Amino acid sequence: MLSALSKRPWLIAVALTLALALWLFSGALLEARDTPTADLPAPEQGLPRVEVQWLEAEPMQRQHVVQGQIEPWRRVELRAQISASVIRLDRDKGSPVAAGERLLSLSADDRATQVARSEADVRQRETDVSAAKRLRERNLFSANELLRLDSELAKARAELDSARLQMRYTQITAPFAGVYDARAVELGDFVQPGQSLLTLVDIAQLKVSAQIAQQQVTQLRLGQPVRVQLLDGRELEGDLHFIAAAADPGSRSFRIEVRVPNPESQRLAGASATLQIQTGETLAHRLSPALLSLDAAGRNGVKWVDEQQRVVFSPVELLSVDTDGAWVAGLPPRVALITLGQGFVEPGQQVQTRLAGEVR
Known part of the structure; x- marks a missing residue:
């Protein structure tokens, strides 16, 4: 056998190579058997x-992300209460105004005369009632007649209040501080009761409205911090100040509103935004x-x-x-x-x- 191998040296090389391979393979098996498998049992043959x-x-900050609409904090459309003509445009649209500031004036027509007539009528009725009371004290005036004069005085005072109110309706003033946003009439226009005159908005702070699913509304609380991301990438900070008590019948979602300070009165109302509502920390997996x-x-x-x-x-x-x-x-x-x-x-x-x- 040895003589045969000596005559064929290439057989010796093959035998050594096979022996070395078997030795390495047995070592790999021993190493694999001794290596931990990260808490998973050994696999079985023939299985997928x-x-x-x-x-x-890991702990992460739970949040809901929804799309919202930025709105003015307050918006009012002022309408005519009387039939009159526009006689003066006291402020230009687009300008900031203070509460109580006059924005537009309507014609008084005969309303001033009616106020004067009513004031005179009230003074006359008051004099009649005072005289009747003095006569009544001396039993020279009947109780029924005094009651009639009191009723007429009350009616005269009511007519005076109505005349003064009609006069007040000729001056359109701002109910709150804001921006004179739009005007629907021009100088000289004749307006009727209920006709739109102008729009006033308050953007000193804004509200962002959105709809949130019924599965998520239970995780919301008033006062929760909310991050508002604008389309241009800017971010604003706000807080949740309103959650609807009932869901919308069509979408089964709840309306929410976020209050956002706007001290610089940026013109953002009407734009879209993304709301990121923080609802507390929770354990979660990232994958x-x-x-x-x-x-x-x-x-x-x-x-x-x-x-x-x-x-x-x-x-x-x-x-x-x-x-x-x-x-x-x-x-x-x-x-x-x-x-x-x-x-x-x-x-x-x-x-x-x-x-x-x-x-x-």
């Missing part, structure tokens, strides 16, 4: 293979949105592997999504998430696992 990654829950899937009921969820190496599907709540990943709640604090092969296995199915990044 999936790749998993251990994820730990790729590509790992989310739907179950038969249409719920968002992810697949993971339990201690028995069986596939589990857990519905999750999507807390936030951005270009880098998604935050979800509803998983165990530590979970072996299936990152490769989840589309080929079903919940309850036993699988073989391999940690992400391991050499095949």
Whole structure:
């Protein structure tokens, strides 16, 4: 045998190579047997293979992100209360005005005369009542006649109040401080009661309205901080100051309003904005949105592997999504998430696992 090998030196080289390969392979097996498998049991042959990654829950700030509409804090459309002509435009539209400042004047016509006539009538009635009371004290005037004069005096005073009110309606004043935003009439126009004259808005602070789903409204509280992101990237800070008591019958969502200070009176009313409502800290997992899937009921969820190496599907709540990943709640604090092969296995199915990044 030895003589045969000596005559064929290439056989010796082949034998040494095979021996070295067997030795290395046995060492690799021993090393693999002694290496921990990150709490997952050893795989069984013949089972589907999936790749998993251990994820730990992390604290994150829970928030709801909804689209909203920026509105003035107050907006009023002032209308004519009388029939009259526009005789003066006291302020230009677009200008800031103080509360009580006159904005527009209507013609008084004969209203001043009516006020004077009513004032004279009241004075006459007051004199008649005073004289009747003195006569009544001496039993020279009947009680019924005194009652009639009192009634006529009350009627005269009511007519005077009405005449003065009609006169006051000729002066259109600002009910609150704001911006003279729009005017619907011009000098010389004849207006009727109920006709729109001008619009006044208060933008010293703003409100951002939005609709929030019925599943999320229970997590909201008045006074919660809210971040308002404008379309140009600017951000404003506000607080939640209104939550509707009843849902909209059509959408089943609730109207909310966020109060936003606007000390510089920026012209933002009417624009769109994104609301980020902080609702407290919670434990959540950050993962790729590509790992989310739907179950038969249409719920968002992810697949993971339990201690028995069986596939589990857990519905999750999507807390936030951005270009880098998604935050979800509803998983165990530590979970072996299936990152490769989840589309080929079903919940309850036993699988073989391999940690992400391991050499095949």
